[in-house]
Amino acid sequence: MSNPIIIPASKPQNQVVASPTTSSNLHDRMTARRDSTVNTKVREAKVLHPVENEHLKLLLLENISQEAVKAFQAHGFHVDHHTKAMSEDELVSKIGQYHAVGIRSKTKITERVIKAAPKLLVIGCFCIGVNQVDLETAAKAGIPVFNSPFSNSRSVAELVISEVIALSRQYFQRAFEMRQGIWNKQSKGCWEVRGKTLGIVGYGHIGSQLSVLAEALGMRVLFHDVINIMPLGSARQVESLTALLNESDFVTLHVPEVPETTYMISKEQLSEMKKGAYLINNARGKVVDIPALVDALKSGHLAGAALDVYPSEPGANGSPFDDQLNSWASTLRSIPNVILTPHIGGSTEEAQRMIGEEVSSALTRYLNYGSTMGAVNFPEVDLRAITAEQQGIRVCHVHNNIPGVLRQVNEVLSPYNVEKQYSDSKGDVAYLMADITDVSTSDVNKLRELISKTSANILTRLLV
Numbered sequence: 276m277s278n279p280i281i282i283p284a285s286k287p288q289n290q291v292v293a294s295p296t297t298s299s300n301l302h303d304r305m306t307a308r309r310d311s312t313v314n315t316k317v318r319e320a321k322v323l324h325p326v327e328n329e330h331l332k333l334l335l336l337e338n339i340s341q342e343a344v345k346a347f348q349a350h351g352f353h354v355d356h357h358t359k360a361m362s363e364d365e366l367v368s369k370i371g372q373y374h375a376v377g378i379r380s381k382t383k384i385t386e387r388v389i390k391a392a393p394k395l396l397v398i399g400c401f402c403i404g405v406n407q408v409d410l411e412t413a414a415k416a417g418i419p420v421f422n423s424p425f426s427n428s429r430s431v432a433e434l435v436i437s438e439v440i441a442l443s444r445q446y447f448q449r450a451f452e453m454r455q456g457i458w459n460k461q462s463k464g465c466w467e468v469r470g471k472t473l474g475i476v477g478y479g480h481i482g483s484q485l486s487v488l489a490e491a492l493g494m495r496v497l498f499h500d501v502i503n504i505m506p507l508g509s510a511r512q513v514e515s516l517t518a519l520l521n522e523s524d525f526v527t528l529h530v531p532e533v534p535e536t537t538y539m540i541s542k543e544q545l546s547e548m549k550k551g552a553y554l555i556n557n558a559r560g561k562v563v564d565i566p567a568l569v570d571a572l573k574s575g576h577l578a579g580a581a582l583d584v585y586p587s588e589p590g591a592n593g594s595p596f597d598d599q600l601n602s603w604a605s606t607l608r609s610i611p612n613v614i615l616t617p618h619i620g621g622s623t624e625e626a627q628r629m630i631g632e633e634v635s636s637a638l639t640r641y642l643n644y645g646s647t648m649g650a651v652n653f654p655e656v657d658l659r660a661i662t663a664e665q666q667g668i669r670v671c672h673v674h675n676n677i678p679g680v681l682r683q684v685n686e687v688l689s690p691y692n693v694e695k696q697y698s699d700s701k702g703d704v705a706y707l708m709a710d711i712t713d714v715s716t717s718d719v720n721k722l723r724e725l726i727s728k729t730s731a732n733i734l735t736r737l738l739v
């Protein structure tokens with residue numbers, strides 16, 4: 276991780292100011308500007324280390340990217356990298372020696388595993404979901420959990436663009452026929468996407484990316500969202516889902532799966548769509564009532580659909596996608612101009628690499644600087660950097676969220692100069708960060724011991 280730099284507000288002493296009379300051409304002015312920045316002094320952030328001298332050990336499972344391994348090693352962490360997941364029993368026998376663990380979706384971090392991990396400081400889920408981790412038990416043990424929810428937004432947006440064109444030209448159908456040895460050249464019911472209207476439901480990370488890509492193709496973009504959002508480009512927010520459904524040639528869904536979005540596209544909403552329109556769902560399987568969609572496709576009201584997500588999805592590659600899993604599966608598979616993909620929206624090499632970078636940098640920021648920004652189960656707390664010339668130490672104190680804690684901790688800190696301090700809570704757990712100066716080396720351990728002994732203490736770490 277590169278260290279943030281703080282640029283002083285005052286003008287640097289040695290700045291060269293280009294005079295309009297002596298530097299009249301662009302080249303001279305650029306040279307003068309470059310020279311003025313070369314010697315600009317910046318205040319570098321201090322690299323912090325835990326006061327415990329023990330070498331930090333990381334366990335990475337499920338073939339987490341080599342970029343992540345290299346990033347951890349560059350910070351001096353010892354990394355044990357395994358290609359496979361570990362069972363609960365295996366984890367219980369091994370996790371005791373590790374300070375951090377990185378997993379994907381197959382490894383389960385249960386209460387039993389957490390109880391067998393006295394040194395564990397942080398958990399990284401190198402994926403989107405976090406339901407493989409007992410988040411509450413982890414938080415109560417003072418362990419923040421990080422994931423990477425948005426690294427694959429671009430990959431999903433690009434898949435949707437490909438589906439818009441594929442549906443409009445019926446080319447999955449044509450390619451399928453060719454594979455069966457059937458030549459079927461036709462233009463009836465095939466359209467360019469230029470000038471057509473794309474209706475985006477949910478204008479978040481994916482929806483807004485998609486908006487930009489669709490406009491580049493000459494599409495008109497409408498969106499509907501529960502919050503008012505500044506449109507990108509020439510996109511327009513419409514007031515209701517009905518207005519969007521009435522006007523759009525393509526409707527694409529990018530909302531989270533919450534009670535309000537469950538079956539938000541059912542019989543009534545499908546009937547509000549334009550005749551000959553297309554529906555695309557890359558969000559979550561339960562957002563669409565699929566039997567109602569099957570009816571709308573069979574009746575010819577909709578001209579096609581693309582689905583990447585389903586109410587029930589097979590657990591492993593090679594497993595059947597059949598009527599036992601979803602009762603309508605074989606009917607859906609038999610309808611022309613329906614594109615079915617196995618939840619691949621975010622599955623690209625780029626997305627995997629970004630997940631590796633994002634989660635490894637979140638773990639490093641926590642281990643080295645105490646920052647919990649982006650943690651899913653923990654109060655999010657961060658402090659601006661201690662600069663290299665400051666002789667400060669950072670106190671990171673996880674505690675039970677009960678009254679009176681700050682009084683106790685501040686009593687311990689009172690002989691020192693508290694440069695900055697911030698605390699926040701989430702449920703039963705609270706987290707305080709404080710930077711203090713004027714602490715002698717001999718005081719550091721005493722300070723840690725005193726704070727660790729306060730009545731609500733879960734975990735106290737000092738970084739110097």
Ligand SMILES: NC(=O)c1ccc[n+]([C@@H]2O[C@H](COP(=O)([O-])OP(=O)(O)OC[C@H]3O[C@@H](n4cnc5c(N)ncnc54)[C@H](O)[C@@H]3O)[C@@H](O)[C@H]2O)c1
Nearest residue numbers: 477478479480481482500501529530531532557558620621
């Ligand atoms: N197919 C895949 O592989 C894949 C990959 C990544 C994400 N996803 C799914 O895509 C969806 C969107 O992801 P994102 O990263 O853009 O999420 P996001 O949180 O950035 O955006 C979601 C947007 O939906 C809006 N919203 C919520 N409820 C709504 C409602 N009832 N009506 C209209 N808008 C509503 C929110 O205000 C927000 O702007 C999620 O369901 C996510 O799980 C699928």
